[in-house]
Amino acid sequence: MPTITKSNINYDKRDLNDKVLLRLYYNMLRPRLIEEKMLILLRQGKISKWFSGIGQEAISVGVTMALKPSEYILPMHRNLGVFTTREIPLHRLFCQWQGKASGFTKGRDRSFHFGTQDYNIVGMISHLGPQLGVADGIALANLLKKNGQVTAVFTGEGGTSEGDFHEALNVAAVWQLPVIFCVENNGYGLSTPTNEQYRCKHIADRGKGYGMESFILDGNNIIETYTKVKKLAESIRKRPRPILIEFKTFRRRGHEEASGTKYVPNELMKEWEAKDPIENFRSYLFSKKILNQEIEEQYSSEIKADIDRSLESAYAEEVITPNKSDELSDVYKSFEYQDIAPNKKVNELRLIDAISEGLKQSMEKHKDLVIMGQDIAEYGGVFKITEGFVEQFGKERVRNTPICESAIVEAGMGLSIAGLKAVVEMQFSDFVTSGFNPIVNYLAKSHYRWQQCADVVVRMPCGAGVGAGPFHSQTNEAWFTKTPGLKVVYPAFPFDAKGLLATAINDPNPVMFFEHKALYRSIRQNVPTDYYTLPFGKASKVREGEDISIITYGAGVHWAIESLDANSEISADLIDLRTLQPLDIESIIHSVKKTGKVLILQEDSLFGGIASDISALIMEECFEFLDAPVKRLASMETPIPFAQQLEDQYLAKSKLNDVLKELVAY
Structure with a gap:
């Protein structure tokens, strides 16, 4: 039993009852004890890597407890408390970290790079920023479904330097999306201090710049975190809008254990050790006679027994036996093509008209299909493919976007996670460079990594022959045929374009759909008037x-x-x-x-x-x-x-x- 000292954090329990306070404490203690065990195993060479969240448990636990279990959370690699508070079995977490089959990625990715629909958690990728736009997409789905749900997404102060952060905040503000952006300001992006990351006084100030409410919270104060986030979430459910919260906290271990903390001044480390969220909350609960030695020992022994039992079962599980067929079959979500034959009645259409008609008929068929792109609403897109769509389908489903290709691709991924379909228009295929990362690293890899499909079609007006120069004339299909997980379609005729676009939208996998601009108005063909499909992989x-x-x-x-x-x-x-x-x-x-x-x-x-x-x-x-x-x-x-x-x-x-x-x- 550790010595109980006076708390260095001022707590105000407000109207929280003892049961909730004890639950907050238990949920913080659990990831702390797991981490202490993991650090031992790391030194023993029994796990390969560890990203420690010691000293930051109050944020993960407070935010997760403030949300409903049905609401999505997108955590980072130091948010173990999100996973444990959502009651993911430790056996599965330990198998994930050991690359065993009972984990969440079948040994294909490590640590917290996974998601699970069973617990409404969407894990990160190493590029950090894309998950912010994905959160926008999930929040957009909630808005369209009118289900009154909130989405919470985490990033660190270092991640706020990425363009994805700014794009995601801007989109969320413009569309008034019900999302909480949680920034854990822990002082260092790996070893780079905050004074080399940004010049504003507080990261929360950036929220004001995007026209959203922002707050600064003591990230080590579990009561303040839980009660404030809970109150904000309840408010957002009633009046959807984005909110930015900056949590002041500190990372007391290395970025990952091998990094160490030699770059941190000793005085600063001691200052934050004195603000430990668990030690201080324990002292407070003892002082209020809410927690006692018996309950403390019960919690500790229960958690440690679960850790030991789960570790034993994870170690006992056989290592994964490589199977080429399994690996290849999981790159794409299985898709059973349904052949819908064309009707006899035809109209002579240009390529551009066939694409427009195919897109419109898919919008009629799939009520959960959302199309997004620059100037595609009232203006009808720069090539007028979506002209008249707003009048028929409304602005909720035909969405003008800010100029931010990355965030919109990510939003498409978020819509897919929430069970909707998305078509994203690149105004020109050349501009896909600004959204390249989420396409090749998020959309393409999600099903292989954790069996989450990316039901997104990216339309790519491409090609030369129109005198548009180096930035509007590329045909860049080879960038994507190289990437496993993507499908690439490139029709040459109106008949093919319409049928293949219908199949692309039906397919739950990410499809890059190339449309040659020089053919848009120069090629004509008789095209069936009704909806029909054509198969992929058939020349x-x-x-x-x-x-x-x-x-x-x-x-x-x-x-x-x-x-x-x-x-x-x-x-x-x-x-x-x-x-x-x-x-x-x-x-x-x-x-x-x-x-x-x-x-x-x-x-x-x-x-x-x-x-x-x-x-x-x-x-x-x-x-x-x-x-x-x-x-x-x-x-x-x-x-x-x-x-x-x-x-x-x-x-x-x-x-x-x-x-x-x-x-x-x-």
Whole structure:
């Protein structure tokens, strides 16, 4: 039994009864005792890494107890108290940290990098910032469902330097989302002190800059944290809005244990040790005769017994046996494609009209579908694809966004976590760089990591041919075909675009949907008027021939058609891939084995493009059938220029006729 001294924190119990006070104490003691055990195991080499939250338990516990179990919390790696207060079985937590199957990520991720729908917790990724935008998406879903629920999301003072923080706060303020941003200001971002992180006096001041209420709380005072957050949450449920809370606290261990704390002055460490949230609350409860030695010992022995029992069962569990089939099958959520055949009635539509019609019919079919993007509401988008959508579906489902690609992709992820669907429009595919991280690190990896699908379609107006220069003309599909977990669709015709977009929205996995701007108004085709779907991973044979196989997609299909029309003596299989991930390997191999010659055409520059992978695939699978080297044709290894004569020179189209004739004659 530790010595009980006078509390260094001033507590005001207000109207809290003894049962609640004891529960607050128990819920703080539990993560503390678990951490003390973990530090021993770390020194023994029985766990690989640990991020300690010792000294910060009051924040995790206070916030979690202030929320309802049905409300989502997005914690960080020092918020063990969130997980334990939500009553996650310790056996599962210990298995998670040991990479065992009974954890939450099947050994695929460590520590607190996981979520669980069973406990309404969404864990972090190492990039820190994206979870703030994800919280916005969950809060938006709550707003749309009108369920009166609050979302709480954590970050540290270091994380507030990331752009995601500012984007998420701005979106939450503009949309008045019911979310509480919890910033644990613990003095150091790893070793960088706050005076090297920001210049404002308090992080809470930033909330005012975004037009939201903000508060500063003593993060070591469990009563102040619990009662204030509880009161604010009740207020937000009645009047949805975002609130920023800065919790003043301190991290008394290293960023992670290997980091140490040599950079912290001894006086500062002693000052915060004296403010320990558990020791001080224990002293207060003893002084008020709410806690006694018997209850204290009961709590301690109960928690320690649970720790020992759970550790024993976690150690006893067999290590994961690697299984390639299991690994590959979990990259994507299983999706049972439903073929909805097109009707007989058709209208001649441009590519842009077919996409608009397909999107509108999907909005009618899926009442839980939300589309988000810059200028897509009353203005109808820069290409007018969503013109008239606000009048039909309302501003709740057709949402103009601030200029913040990252936060909006993250919001799409949050909507998916909350059970809704999202379509995010990049105004131009070039701008996806500003939202690249959440796409490749959050959307793409979520199902593999913790079986959470990312039901998000990212629309990507792309491509050259319109004289738009280096920042509005890229076709950047190769950035995403490289990333397991994403599906990549790239139609060349109105009929395909409409049916593939319907499938993309039905698919619960993240889909990058490329739409070539130069084809928007230049390509027309008869398109069925009703809703229909087309399967992914099935290429289209646009032309059939014997001399050569031309494999391409997007604008390349139309370049190839023009070239073949101009060279009628060439008999070619023209394969329009339509989807790049999944790829129709069977159609490629079948065609190449038939013709013996192959030209792979892409609009993107050559190095690192998908043509290289298809070429390697053909060499591996069809080498003995080839009558000529596999030829790749792509655009120049430069950024895309603006002036038409320079753009014409840049594009692979300018070289196509000569290369095609040369290869056929080989």
